[in-house]
Amino acid sequence: MIDTDTVGGLMLAEHIQGRLGQAPEPAYRFPLGYSTWGAEEVLAALDCLCDQRTTMWTKTLAFEEQFADYLGEGQHAVMVNSGSSADLVTMLAAREMGILKPGDEILIPAVTWPTQVWSAIQAGFNVRLVDVRPSTLNTSAEILEAAITPKTKAIFLVHLMGNPCDMDSIRLLADQLGLFLFEDCCEALGATYDGHKVGTFGYAATFSFFASHHISTMEGGMIVTDDRDFADQCRLMRAHGWARDLKDRITDVSTLQRYGCTEDPRYLFLGMGFNFRPTELNAEIGRIQLGKLDAMNAHRERNSKHVDLHFRCTNGHFIEGLNVNYKARPAWFALPFILREGLPYTRQQVFDYLKACDVDTRPIVGGNLARHPAFWKYREIAAGQLAGADAIHSRGFYIGLPPIETSMDSLTGILNGIDSNLRFAA
Numbered sequence: 425m426i427d428t429d430t431v432g433g434l435m436l437a438e439h440i441q442g443r444l445g446q447a448p449e450p451a452y453r454f455p456l457g458y459s460t461w462g463a464e465e466v467l468a469a470l471d472c473l474c475d476q477r478t479t480m481w482t483k484t485l486a487f488e489e490q491f492a493d494y495l496g497e498g499q500h501a502v503m504v505n506s507g508s509s510a511d512l513v514t515m516l517a518a519r520e521m522g523i524l525k526p527g528d529e530i531l532i533p534a535v536t537w538p539t540q541v542w543s544a545i546q547a548g549f550n551v552r553l554v555d556v557r558p559s560t561l562n563t564s565a566e567i568l569e570a571a572i573t574p575k576t577k578a579i580f581l582v583h584l585m586g587n588p589c590d591m592d593s594i595r596l597l598a599d600q601l602g603l604f605l606f607e608d609c610c611e612a613l614g615a616t617y618d619g620h621k622v623g624t625f626g627y628a629a630t631f632s633f634f635a636s637h638h639i640s641t642m643e644g645g646m647i648v649t650d651d652r653d654f655a656d657q658c659r660l661m662r663a664h665g666w667a668r669d670l671k672d673r674i675t676d677v678s679t680l681q682r683y684g685c686t687e688d689p690r691y692l693f694l695g696m697g698f699n700f701r702p703t704e705l706n707a708e709i710g711r712i713q714l715g716k717l718d719a720m721n722a723h724r725e726r727n728s729k730h731v732d733l734h735f736r737c738t739n740g741h742f743i744e745g746l747n748v749n750y751k752a753r754p755a756w757f758a759l760p761f762i763l764r765e766g767l768p769y770t771r772q773q774v775f776d777y778l779k780a781c782d783v784d785t786r787p788i789v790g791g792n793l794a795r796h797p798a799f800w801k802y803r804e805i806a807a808g809q810l811a812g813a814d815a816i817h818s819r820g821f822y823i824g825l826p827p828i829e830t831s832m833d834s835l836t837g838i839l840n841g842i843d844s845n846l847r848f849a850a
């Protein structure tokens with residue numbers, strides 16, 4: 425490690441800290457994402473370069489163990505190069521292990537990031553997009569139950585914007601009907617339901633460490649599961665189908681040798697594989713970021729409560745209410761809002777107003793995915809009534825939520841001015 429207790433090491437750390445302070449200003453005063461890297465992250469990356477061990481190695485293993493410990497409950501963690509790769513490897517591994525078969529139907533909420541849906545399509549499954557409730561941004565057991573067909577074999581949930589789904593009723597439904605449950609937690613690292621972290625309720629779960637997510641490793645993602653074999657299947661697929669990456673590889677190879685396999689164990693391939701490996705730099709930065717996660721999530725929680733108290737609570741005439749399950753503790757990814765129907769101004773005018781006030785905005789991820797041309801092309805994708813997803817699609821938006829200690833007064837002041845300014849202009 426670069427030793428920051430030495431004069432040279434300390435000077436380097438100070439220099440990096442100063443240099444971070446000179447990074448280009450965000451385009452907006454209130455951006456979507458905030459940089460949370462300090463000199464520690466940059467020094468850790470430099471250290472990997474100095475070691476000349478930049479490709480996946482022991483630091484990745486260490487981060488995986490730290491991540492599994494963070495989630496608790498006997499999870500195994502497999503790091504990949506993005507949240508999308510985590511979704512894809514999860515679906516492919518489910519097929520490879522025979523948990524799901526080609527043609528099986530998976531229910532996925534219609535408001536999510538597109539790669540969650542593509543992961544299931546690429547693995548050969550059919551997807552039924554299910555509706556979501558604008559009041560929670562999530563699907564529910566009732567919606568899921570109504571969408572189930574004889575071909576449905578799994579549910580791939582998403583805890584949108586960091587708000588946990590109602591896991592009691594969804595777990596019960598999955599258990600009663602023998603459906604496999606997967607969780608996309610790419611927007612929800614650190615959120616809990618009934619005291620358990622999201623990502624521990626299903627058979628496997630995925631996380632993203634892209635910039636502006638709860639932790640950032642540049643690019644990066646993680647698969648977690650409590651099934652050791654499933655984790656090994658993911659490890660195989662992450663790296664070429666190569667036996668050497670299995671956790672229990674020695675036993676595994678010696679078993680194969682007993683059955684007559686004479687291949688050189690250093691180059692032994694056991695299954696279909698890709699290259700979705702992270703680098704050591706991503707993993708080492710992840711270790712430092714994970715150490716800061718609880719503090720950053722505490723800031724997210726405090727800042728979003730401030731907005732609830734000083735804006736959301738008193739502006740029900742133009743924004744809809746947002747519900748959190750009484751057992752859930754969200755780890756808000758951003759600040760989502762749904763405009764009420766029938767306002768005398770449009771969502772675009774709200775975007776323009778906020779832009780003029782230096783606040784960056786986005787629709788709530790893809791909105792209703794069924795409305796995007798990419799999703800019209802595939803007969804493997806079915807969708808029923810998606811009225812809730814449509815409401816989010818046409819009236820929802822989000823702004824950034826700072827994971828740092830900061831005053832939220834100016835931002836809530838701007839938000840409080842939306843309705844009166846736009847009504848007056850109309």
Ligand SMILES: Cc1ncc(COP(=O)(O)O)c(C=O)c1O
Nearest residue numbers: 506507508537610611632633634
């Ligand atoms: C719900 C969800 N799933 C998957 C992803 C994909 O993650 P990545 O950007 O790391 O590929 C994202 C990205 O924002 C996401 O929000």
